[in-house]
Amino acid sequence: EMRQHPTFPRPSASAIDKARRLLERALGPSKVITSADGCAAYAGDESDQPPVSPDAVVLASSAADIEKAVRAASEAEVPVVPRAAGSGKSGGAVPVGGGIVIATIGMNSIKEISREEQIAVVEPGVILADLHAAVEAEGLFYPPDPNSLKMCALGGNIAENAAGPRAFKYGVTREYVLGLDAILIDGTRLRTGRRTVKGVTGYDVTALLVGSEGTLAITTEATLRLIAKPPSVMTLLCLFPDVRASGRAVSALVAAGVVPRCLELLDRPTLDAVRARGVGVDERAGAMLIIEVDGEPADCEVQAERVGEVCMDAGALDVLVAQDEAQRERLWEARRQLSPTTRAMARYKISEDVVVPRDKIPALLDEVAEISAATGVRMLTYGHAGDGNLHVNLLWNDPDLVPQVETALSRLFRAVIGMRGTLSGEHGIGTSKADFLALEQSPELIAIERKIKALFDPKGLLNPHKIFPRRTLEAAER
Ligand code: 2HG
Numbered sequence: 178e179m180r181q182h183p184t185f186p187r188p189s190a191s192a193i194d195k196a197r198r199l200l201e202r203a204l205g206p207s208k209v210i211t212s213a214d215g216c217a218a219y220a221g222d223e224s225d226q227p228p229v230s231p232d233a234v235v236l237a238s239s240a241a242d243i244e245k246a247v248r249a250a251s252e253a254e255v256p257v258v259p260r261a262a263g264s265g266k267s268g269g270a271v272p273v274g275g276g277i278v279i280a281t282i283g284m285n286s287i288k289e290i291s292r293e294e295q296i297a298v299v300e301p302g303v304i305l306a307d308l309h310a311a312v313e314a315e316g317l318f319y320p321p322d323p324n325s326l327k328m329c330a331l332g333g334n335i336a337e338n339a340a341g342p343r344a345f346k347y348g349v350t351r352e353y354v355l356g357l358d359a360i361l362i363d364g365t366r367l368r369t370g371r372r373t374v375k376g377v378t379g380y381d382v383t384a385l386l387v388g389s390e391g392t393l394a395i396t397t398e399a400t401l402r403l404i405a406k407p408p409s410v411m412t413l414l415c416l417f418p419d420v421r422a423s424g425r426a427v428s429a430l431v432a433a434g435v436v437p438r439c440l441e442l443l444d445r446p447t448l449d450a451v452r453a454r455g456v457g458v459d460e461r462a463g464a465m466l467i468i469e470v471d472g473e474p475a476d477c478e479v480q481a482e483r484v485g486e487v488c489m490d491a492g493a494l495d496v497l498v499a500q501d502e503a504q505r506e507r508l509w510e511a512r513r514q515l516s517p518t519t520r521a522m523a524r525y526k527i528s529e530d531v532v533v534p535r536d537k538i539p540a541l542l543d544e545v546a547e548i549s550a551a552t553g554v555r556m557l558t559y560g561h562a563g564d565g566n567l568h569v570n571l572l573w574n575d576p577d578l579v580p581q582v583e584t585a586l587s588r589l590f591r592a593v594i595g596m597r598g599t600l601s602g603e604h605g606i607g608t609s610k611a612d613f614l615a616l617e618q619s620p621e622l623i624a625i626e627r628k629i630k631a632l633f634d635p636k637g638l639l640n641p642h643k644i645f646p647r648r649t650l651e652a653a654e655r
C-alpha cells in the first residue's frame with residue numbers, strides 16, 4: 178500500500194474476547210459478526226486510506242442495539258467505529274485501531290416527511306438518493322447532494338458534514354440538520370436541537386455533532402429541514418480553451434453576484450473523462466464549467482442569460498444548454514463518476530478537498546500546475562469551484578514516487594493555507610489529513626477541541642485516531 182498508516186495500538190486479545198462475549202450476550206449472535214471474512218467487509222471506505230479489519234461488527238437495527246453495543250465496548254474498553262454506507266473520502270469509517278464497527282446501514286427508515294412543517298425525520302442508514310426521491314415526491318427538496326448520493330447514507334453525511342454541487346447555492350448538510358438523537362460512548366442518549374426551523378436555546382450541540390466525524394456520538398435519528406422543490410432547472414455547459422480561463426470565469430461569476438445552484442469546474446483530463454462517457458463536447462474546449470440555475474422558469478432564463486454573458490466576457494468559447502432531462506442526467510452521471518473514473522487512471526490516486534477564497538481559484542490552478550511540474554506528479558483538478566472547493570487529484574504509478582507525492586501534498590496544503598483557504602470543504606479530516614491539522618488550526622484551538630472530545634469520550638474509545646494529529650507537522654512533512 179502506498180500511504181502506510183503508522184501502527185495504531187490495537188486492543189489486547191483478552192479485551193477483544195471480552196467485548197465479543199458481551200456483545201453476543203447483549204445482542205444475540207445474529208447481530209454480531211466476528212469471523213475474519215465477515216469483518217473484512219467493514220475494513221475500508223472510499224478514501225485512499227488502507228483498510229484495517231475490525232475485531233467485530235454489530236449490525237444495528239435500532240438505537241437500543243447501538244446503546245447495548247457501546248455499553249459492551251465501554252466495559253471491555255475496546256474502540257467503537259460508527260459506520261453507515263462506508264462511502265467516506267477521508268478514512269472516517271476505517272477502524273484503524275481495530276475494535277468494533279457499529280454498522281447503522283440497516284437502520285434505514287424515513288420516519289416522517291411533513292409538508293406542513295417542511296421537515297423529514299430519518300434514521301442514519303437511509304440512502305441519500307432515496308431521501309431525495311421521497312421528499313421530491315411531496316414537492317419538497319433536500320439540497321445536499323454529494324456525488325456519491327446513490328450509495329452514501331445520511332449518518333455518514335451528517336458525520337462528515339457532506340456537501341456536493343448544490344452547496345454553492347444551498348449550503349452544506351449542517352445547514353439542514355435541526356436536531357439529532359445520538360448515543361454517547363457510555364450509552365447516554367442525547368437529544369439535541371429541535372423540530373422548529375428557528376431556535377437559539379443553549380449551545381448549538383447539533384452543529385457540533387454534525388461534522389464531528391463519528392468521534393463524539395453516534396447518530397440514531399436526524400430531523401432535517403427541507404425546502405420547496407425549485408419548479409425548474411436549467412443546465413449550462415460553458416466551454417473554455419483552458420482551465421485558467423475557466424477559473425477566471427468562476428471568479429467573475431462570483432464577483433458579478435450570480436448564484437447558480439451549481440458551479441462545477443472540470444479541467445482538461447476530467448473533461449476528457451466526461452467526453453469518454455458519451456457527452457459530446459467541442460474538441461477545442463480544454464476546460465468546462467457545469468452551471469445549473471433553478472427557480473421559476475422565467476427566472477432561470479434570466480439567470481442563464483447572465484451566466485452566459487459573464488462567461489463569454491471571461492473568454493468562453495461557447496455556452497450550451499442541456500436540451501432535455503436525459504441529456505442533463507447523462508452529464509451529471511458523467512460528473513458523478515469522475516471520482517471512480519479518475520481512480521482508474523493510475524495505480525495510485527489521492528484526491529484532495531481543499532478550499533480557497535473564490536478570487537484565488539486562478540492562483541490555485543497556477544499553483545497546481547507549478548507543483549506538478551516541480552515534483553513530476555501528475556495532477557488534475559475538478560470540483561465545486563463556486564465554493565472555491567476543488568478536488569485536486571494526484572495520480573501516479575511508480576511506488577518510488579511517494580516522496581514526491583508527499584512533497585506535492587504539503588506544498589499544496591501550504592499554498593492553500595497561505596491563500597487563507599481550508600484543508601477540507603466536504604470530505605472531512607478523518608485520518609487522511611489529521612497530521613496536517615496544525616497547518617490550519619492553532620495549538621490553542623486544537624487543545625479546546627481535544628477537551629471537547631475528552632468531555633464526550635473520556636477514555637478515547639469512540640472512533641479514535643480521527644481528526645487529531647498523531648505526529649508533529651515536521652514529522653508528517655519530512
Ligand atoms: C465529488 O465531488 C466527490 O465528485 C468526490 O466529492 C471527489 O473523489 C473525489 O475526488
Ligand code: ZN
Binds near residue numbers: 324568
Ligand atoms: Zn465533491
